[in-house]
Amino acid sequence: MSTVRTTPPPTPTTPRPLTGWLAALSVTVAIFSIVTTEIMPIGLLTSIAGDFAISEGRAGLMMTMPGLVAAIAAPVVTLATARTDRRKMLCLFIFLLVLANALVAVAPQYWVVLVSRVLIGVTVGGFWSIAAGLAERLVGAAAAGRANAVIFSSVPLGSVIGVPAGTFLGEIAGWRATFVVVGALSAVVLVLLLVFLPPLPAGRTTRVAVLRALLRGINTRFALAMTFLIVLAHFGAYTYVTPFLEQVTGVGPGAITVLLLVYGVAGVLGNFLGGGAITRWPRGAFAAAAAMIAGSVLVLPVLGRGECGALAMLVVWGVGYGAVPVSTQTWFAKAAPEAPEAAAVLFTASFQATLSLGALTGGVVVDHGSPSTVLLAAGAIATLVILAAAAHRACGLRWPDRIALPRK
Numbered sequence: 001m002s003t004v005r006t007t008p009p010p011t012p013t014t015p016r017p018l019t020g021w022l023a024a025l026s027v028t029v030a031i032f033s034i035v036t037t038e039i040m041p042i043g044l045l046t047s048i049a050g051d052f053a054i055s056e057g058r059a060g061l062m063m064t065m066p067g068l069v070a071a072i073a074a075p076v077v078t079l080a081t082a083r084t085d086r087r088k089m090l091c092l093f094i095f096l097l098v099l100a101n102a103l104v105a106v107a108p109q110y111w112v113v114l115v116s117r118v119l120i121g122v123t124v125g126g127f128w129s130i131a132a133g134l135a136e137r138l139v140g141a142a143a144a145g146r147a148n149a150v151i152f153s154s155v156p157l158g159s160v161i162g163v164p165a166g167t168f169l170g171e172i173a174g175w176r177a178t179f180v181v182v183g184a185l186s187a188v189v190l191v192l193l194l195v196f197l198p199p200l201p202a203g204r205t206t207r208v209a210v211l212r213a214l215l216r217g218i219n220t221r222f223a224l225a226m227t228f229l230i231v232l233a234h235f236g237a238y239t240y241v242t243p244f245l246e247q248v249t250g251v252g253p254g255a256i257t258v259l260l261l262v263y264g265v266a267g268v269l270g271n272f273l274g275g276g277a278i279t280r281w282p283r284g285a286f287a288a289a290a291a292m293i294a295g296s297v298l299v300l301p302v303l304g305r306g307e308c309g310a311l312a313m314l315v316v317w318g319v320g321y322g323a324v325p326v327s328t329q330t331w332f333a334k335a336a337p338e339a340p341e342a343a344a345v346l347f348t349a350s351f352q353a354t355l356s357l358g359a360l361t362g363g364v365v366v367d368h369g370s371p372s373t374v375l376l377a378a379g380a381i382a383t384l385v386i387l388a389a390a391a392h393r394a395c396g397l398r399w400p401d402r403i404a405l406p407r408k
Contacts, residue, residue, distance in 0.1 A: 017139065017140075019198070020138045021138075021139055021147075022196045023138045023196045023198060024134075024135065024138045024139055024147045026195075027131050027138070027151055027193075028150055028154045029154070029189050029192060030090070030131070030154075030189045030192070030193060031127070031131060031155065032154035032157050033094075033097065033185050033189050034120075035154060035155050035162065036161075036185075037101060037179075038066050038120055038124055038158075039063070039163060040162065040178060040179070040182065041059065041060075041063055042063070043163045043166055043170070043257070044178065045059050045062075045239075045240075046242060046243065046246065047170055048175055051175070052110040052113075055367055056240070056243055056363070056366060056367070057363035057364065057367035058363070060363035060366075061114060061360075061363070062114070062117055063235070063239050063355070063359035064360040064363070065114055065117040065121060065356070066117050066118075066120045066352070066356070067121065067355035067356025067357075067359065068353065068356040069118050069120075070124035070355075071125065071348075071350075071353030072125065073121060074129045074345050074352065075129075075211065077125060077126040077129070078129045078130070078341065079207065079208065082202055083202050084202065085200055085201055086130050086134070086201075086202060087199055089130060090193055091193050091194060093123045093126045093127040094123070094127070094186060094193060096120075096122055097119075097120065097183075097186045098187050099119060100117070100120045100123070101186055102180075102183050103116040103119070104116040104117075105183065124348075124352060125352060128347075128351075129341065129345045129348045129349075130344070132344035133333070133341045133344040134151075134200070135147035135148045136340070137200065148275065149275030149276070152275065152325045153268060153271045155325045157267075158264075161264065163264065164264060167253070169181060210339055210342045211342055211346065214335065214339065214342055217335050217401025219335035219397060219401045220335040220336065222331070222388065222392050222397070223328065223332045223347075223350075225388055226286065226331065226385050226389065227347070227350045227354065228350060229381055229384050229385045229388065230290055230293070230324055230382060231328075231350075231355055232354050232358045232361070233297070233378040233379070234358065234378070234382075235354070235362070236361050236362035236374055236381070237358075237375050238317075239362050239363070240362050240363070240366050240371050241260075244300075244371035244372065244374075244375065245259060245310065247371060248301065250305075251307060255307065259307075259310060262314060262318070263317065263318040268322060269318075270319035270323045271322040273322070273323060274289060274323020274327055275323075277323070278323070278327045278330045279330065282327075282330065282399075283389045283390075285327060286328075287385065288320075289320045289327055290320070290382050290385035290386050290389070291382075291386055292320025293320040293321055293382045294382035294383045294385075294386070295316065295379075296313040296316040296317035297317060297379040298375070299313055301376060325351075328347060329344070332344070334399040335399060336400060336401060337400055338400075362378075
């Protein structure tokens with residue numbers, strides 16, 4: 001008599017491969033909509049500043065505000081909702097994104113725009129902190145690396161599709177129409193998450209004690225330092241790339257849209273190249289990305305006086321930055337593989353705080369200097385990342401950090 005062996009059905013946190021990949025793709029589209037909304041002002045900076053009769057540096061607060069709020073929201077929201085199903089929280093954050101886009105689309109004054117950017121900051125901080133560590137739960141350990149590359153491809157895709165498309169739409173129908181469209185996309189994303197995301201009960205509870213323990217690790221501190229430097233360099237410069245292309249390269253809105261599109265395509269390529277390389281050569285891949293950013297922004301004030309030179313340097317810059325989100329997240333994850341959500345909180349908070357600081361610092365430099373000055377300063381800062389990676393190797397450090405995490 002033969003017995004029939006049955007395989008127990010997958011639990012909500014370990015879905016079948018197809019279901020898991022659909023969930024991962026939903027998260028990817030969600031992050032795309034978030035990133036697009038967050039960085040959309042880069043392509044519309046001049047138009048928005050002119051509409052509200054403010055300086056470009058002050059308009060840059062649209063980039064500063066979400067990053068600052070996200071840096072605070074990442075630990076605060078994650079700690080406050082530590083025992084709440086992560087699916088519910090992700091859907092709530094996307095609802096806030098829909099609301100924020102609707103608010104900015106009808107904003108009668110600039111301060112209303114800034115209020116909407118606060119809501120975006122809460123969404124960025126909360127969603128990224130949870131989503132950055134979800135790949136393994138959605139598709140399993142074997143496919144987690146590929147899933148991470150897919151999920152983080154949404155970051156450069158925000159540049160390759162979101163910013164150029166938004167800039168083009170802004171030229172045709174006005175910048176407010178851009179946020180109406182992005183708001184509609186966010187509503188679609190909310191439906192996708194409701195349909196495809198499985199229940200995601202909280203795993204290891206993220207507590208202050210866990211975050212403190214991670215901060216004692218030398219690898220976590222290196223990840224923080226390198227993230228600070230590379231994000232400060234990139235967003236200090238990239239936030240004001242449109243004024244540079246207008247004033248130095250001397251191109252019009254149509255050409256700027258094309259250049260930003262090419263930059264974004266290069267970013268997608270850099271994301272997948274970086275995602276493949278960072279697991280094998282974590283120091284070398286990170287250093288290579290920093291070297292590409294440093295080299296391109298240092299040379300751009302010279303070669304960027306012509307369209308061909310600007311195009312070439314934006315391609316190099318795009319490939320380099322495309323590898324940054326997955327590289328920085330990987331360094332945090334390798335430092336604390338047993339606490340992925342806590343590592344994601346530190347990653348999100350440091351990334352967004354530095355994004356805010358970079359945009360703010362770049363705005364001050366632009367208002368008191370020039371876009372070229374911002375690029376030169378950014379290049380010098382990005383060079384420090386290469387030195388930090390070399391120092392990590394010279395010290396003979398290995399992953400993960402040997403730290404004792406508090407029990408649940």
